[in-house]
Amino acid sequence: MEITKNNYNRLWRWHFYAALFITPLLITLTLSGIGYLFYTNVENHFYKKNFFGNSGQTEQSTIDEGIKKATEAHKNYSVSKVIVLKDSYNTRLTMTRPDGDQKYVFLDQNYQIVGSQNAKYTFSNVMRNVHSSLFVGGTVVNYLVELAACWAIFLLLSGIYMTFRSHALKRMQNPNKRQKSLKWHALIGTIIAIPMIIVIFTGLPWSAFMGNFIYSAAQNKPSIGFPLLKQNPPISDMSEIPWATRKNETPESTSSHAGHHDMAGMEGMKHNSSMITVRQLMSEIDNHRISKPYSIIYPSGNNSVFTVSKSSNTGITGLDVSPYQEITTYFDPYSGKPISEVVYDDYGILAKWFTWGIPLHEGHLFGWMNKTLNFIVCLAFLLVIFWGFKTWLARKRKSLLSAPPVHSNKISIGFIAFMAILGMVMPLFGISLLVVVMIECLITWCKRGKGNKISLTN
Structure with a gap:
């Protein structure tokens, strides 16, 4: 029983400090996420x-x-x-x-x-940049945003444990303000926990640390990721092509014209009379039965090619399609003929999962219902934060932080296993967890030193 109580107190303490430090970020991410949910509606009206x-x-x-x-x-x-x-x-x-x-x-x-x-x-780019990098950018900020998302998952899971462990949903006679706030905090948090975790996890493929890890796994393991096109670089900035193929190496042009023009980038290639026009390319695209909407990415060098794609996660108003319709096709810039192609059925299970997950996260996988559900979950999450702080303020003593106490340094195997699993699933969270443990140990050591000093004085 004592170990169980220690688990509860430690989770409560970490839950408290995590909420205290990352709540400003969580509010920012949630509000910008709501804005991004409706970017197509806003842009269709204002633009x-x-x-x-x-x-x-x-x-x-x-x-x-x-x-x-x-x-x-x-x-x-x-x-x-x-x-x-x-x-x-x-x-x-x-x-x-x-x-x-x-x-x-x-x-x-x-x-x-x-x-x-x-x-x-543009509205969509502002919302996306605030949501992903606080409109500041840089590796440190990107990691900070990802870290907030990871700790939010910890908050949700630890909150569920504490809700049922403390019987917070139990009906009470004449509850006070703190108990009422705690009950609403626990109830709404429990209801939205799973949907919110899904929303967070489906956004992690775009993150700096875990996103690169996921993409590397999909790239290095074609059986679970996507097939690599083993052709030559360079590649252009293809932010509007599908998540599963945006880092693939583009194939080289096999046309004999390519070797006759030593030019880098489209700025030089546009003067090349041997290269097909965009009008001719669009005719070839029609012949290849690629329907609108689609994006055309220009060649980036003399041996590079046109990249034509349809994607479920473009971030461009009017450009998104169903995951089943995703396609990335490479056209020779001189002959106009398709060289190679990657379609949804070519993806491995990991690439397919995130091809569905990203539009689910963005709120347009299944139309207005997806958008509405995400909006409700985001609003509910803001209410959970609000009631959480009301609960804290109701118990907070004047001029004190009133953090939950730690009654013992004993830690159960279950607690260690829980945190270790979260740390392995979310590596950046795991790294930050080690920092938290070191801080906890330092605090404990300082308290012991202070206690020994008092004892010697007495």
Whole structure:
């Protein structure tokens, strides 16, 4: 019984400190996650002119003439991607400057310029950057965000244990304010625990530490991940292609024209008369029966190829498709013929799982129901945080932190096993756990030293 009580007290203590330190991050991530859930609705409304409007010019141009006009209108920028959406949407060009700055330029049905956007400050990109890196970026911040997500899982699991161990849901006669807050905190936390854990885990493939680990496993183990296209680099920044193939090496062009032009990047290749036009490529795409919406990523070198893809997790309004429809096809830039292709059925179980998991996390896997469920879970999570702090404030003594006490240093095997499993499943959490253990040991050592000093004085 004593060991069980020690487990409860230690979990309560760690639950308390974790909540205290990561709650500001959790609130930020949850609010930005809610914003990202509805980015398509927001952008369809606020960017209506760019997305669906027209230039007012009736002259019909080709896609290549539209691209040329966009390049002339935006000096020092070159087109790196063409986003071909369904008929109701305008065509979107991603234009990139040598320093990495990007613009989105929209062409109407006549391929005339409608307008442009600064890519960094679109609603979807702002929400995504806040959600993933607090709009600051950098490895340390990315790790901090991931760490908050990992400790949130610990909070949910430890909360379930404490709820049932302390009978927090038991009906009470004349409960006080603290008991009422605790009951609501425990009840809502228990209800949303599993959905929230699913939401968090399906977002981890994009994380800095665990995300790279997952992707490396999928890349190195084709049987559970995805088939590698064993062709030559370089590759371009393919943020709109499927998660399962975005780091694959693109195949080389096999055309004899490739060896005759020593040029790097599309900025040089656009002057190459031997290369097919985007209009011709789109005709080949139609012949290959790739339907809209899809993205075209330009070649990045003289031996590189066009990459055409349909993805379930693009982050682009109007571009997402069902996981079953995912496809990444490579076209020769000179002949226009498809060289190789990766489809959903080629993925291993791990790649398939996250191909479903990411749109589930983003809230568009099964339409409005997915969006609504994610929204409810996020709101409930904010309420859990609110009632948790109300519970703490109700028991907090003035000028004191009022942290849960530790009655003993004894730790059960069950407790160690629980924390070890979480540490192995979430490596960054495991590393932070070692730091927490060292801090706990240091606090205990200081208390013992203080006690011995008092004893000697007496």
